Every structure is written in C-alpha cells, then in structure tokens.
Amino acid sequence: MAKATKKQALGRGLSALLKDPDNDIRSVADKNADKVVGNIVELDLDSIAVNPFQPRSNFNDEALQELASSIRELGVIQPITVRKTEFNKYQLVSGERRYRASKMVGLETIPAYIRIANDQESLEMALVENIQREDLDPIEIALSYQRLIEEIELTQEKLSDRVGKKRSTITNYLRLLRLDPIIQTGMRDGFITMGHGRALVNVEKRTDQLEIYEQIIEHGLSVRQTEELVRNYHDTGKVSGKTSPKRADKSLFIINNEIALSHFLETDVSLKTQDNEKGKMSITFKSREELNRIIKLITGE
Structure with a gap:
C-alpha cells in the first residue's frame, strides 16, 4: 500500500511541475523533461482533448459501462497515453475508452504517459497502439492500416514490421475496403x-x-x-x-435476432416460430459453468 501511495504522490508532484508556466516543457531537451516523458503523471481530465486521429469510431455502450464500473471500484489500472500540445494541454494517443469511462464516473484526474510528438508521429502512435491493444472490428483495422500507408507513407513491408503482422494478413484486411459500404457496415455490426x-x-x-x-x-x-x-x-x-x-x-427478422442473441450470449441460439408470432428459443451450452454464465447474462445478476 505504501508503494502505491508513493507512486500516486509522485504522479501528483509531476502534475504540479507541468503546471509551472516558468518551466514549461516543450521538447525532450528542456529542463525536467526526463522526469516527465515516459513516466506516469496524474493529469486533469479537462486538460486532455480527444485525438482526431483515433481509428476507433464505435464504442459499445454496455462495454463502456462495465469499464466505468471497474474504474469506480479499482481506479484506472492501465494509464492512457497522451502527447503534449501546449502549456497544460494534451491530446489522446491511446486509451479513449478509459478516458471516456473515467469521465462517466466523475473522475477529475487520470494517470497518463506523456509523449512529445508532432502530428505525424501522433497519428502513427495512435494507429499502431490501437491496432495492437484495442478490440477493433475488421473494418476499423483495415482503415487504420490504410491510413498508415497513405498518411505516414509506409510500405506494406514496413507496416508489417511496425505492427508485427504478416504482410498477407495486412493485405487481407485492406482488401475488405473493396466491399460495398453496406457490407462493411454489416461486418462492423456483427x-x-x-x-x-x-x-x-x-x-x-x-x-x-x-x-x-x-x-x-x-x-x-x-x-x-x-x-x-x-x-x-x-x-x-x-x-x-x-x-x-x-x-x-426463416424470416430476416428471426435470423437477425438469432445473430444478435448468439452474439450477446456468446453461444448458439435458435428461434422457431409459428405464424411469425409465438415460438420457442433454444440456447446451446456445453457445461454447467457455461449455463451459469448464460443465466447471469439473462437475469443480470
């Protein structure tokens, strides 16, 4: 417990240092930059702006609520990453879900890693870190790869090295962008x-x-x-x-609901109807533990 308190106190001390206008840190060569860059600092949430280069555009409300509940109980376990833009102003590089969830529960500060980078470096960091760490859908990943190639001017070979994926994997994602937008939306919606x-x-x-x-x-x-x-x-x-x-x-209505229920319960769900009105629902489970998990999801307990 003493170690945790000391770490938090250090973060607050660095936060105070960053609010000193006479010692504003603008580059890694500035005085005290080594104390801040790469360290965990408690930053005011109001001093952080959302990154316009963020590849994720869909945020699941239910998952965000679950994260908010976890943060309310345990705090922010994994710091976000930001870049310094001006005096006491920062921009998100990665960690927007943690940032949003922290705001939802009314936190005033959040632990953060600080980097000093230009816009191009920020774009590359945001895209690479989110591809590796966030649960993006296939289209979001494909769009991130495309932006790295077009805006950072990376070849597929260099991109492969940067994100740690085979070139064939990157190619398969990029090919998805040839699909009609309606189909891309269907993939994003599951x-x-x-x-x-x-x-x-x-x-x-x-x-x-x-x-x-x-x-x-x-x-x-x-x-x-x-x-x-x-x-x-x-x-x-x-x-x-x-x-x-x-x-x-089966009608499209029934099929869509089977897909939605199967996705929510994380198991196969079959719906059988009579005259498109009353019917039966069959839920597959393979063990007592899985049954208990499904019951908790249904009852909300």
Missing part, C-alpha cells in the same frame, strides 16, 4: 464475419456483392456456404441460390 467478407471481396461488381450478402443474411449462410456461392458465381457469371441452408425457411 451480421457477418471477416471470413464472409474475404469471400465476398472476390466478387468485383458491388451489385452482385450485395445480392450475395442478402442471401447470407436471409439464409444464415456459413463462411463455407458463402465461398461455395462465390465459386458458383464465378463459374456461371450470376448469383445462384442453389444452397440448402438450415435457415432457409
């Missing part, structure tokens, strides 16, 4: 997976992409069934409906 997207990107015409996408949603096609559909498309030159999906007799 209606289809990256595997579906990788199959669909082999269809050049976006109108045909959308037609196949509609069949995936309507019939609940697996990735393998989608790949078969795309192969048939290339063989015949048109979209074929020659598949025997399990969900062929």
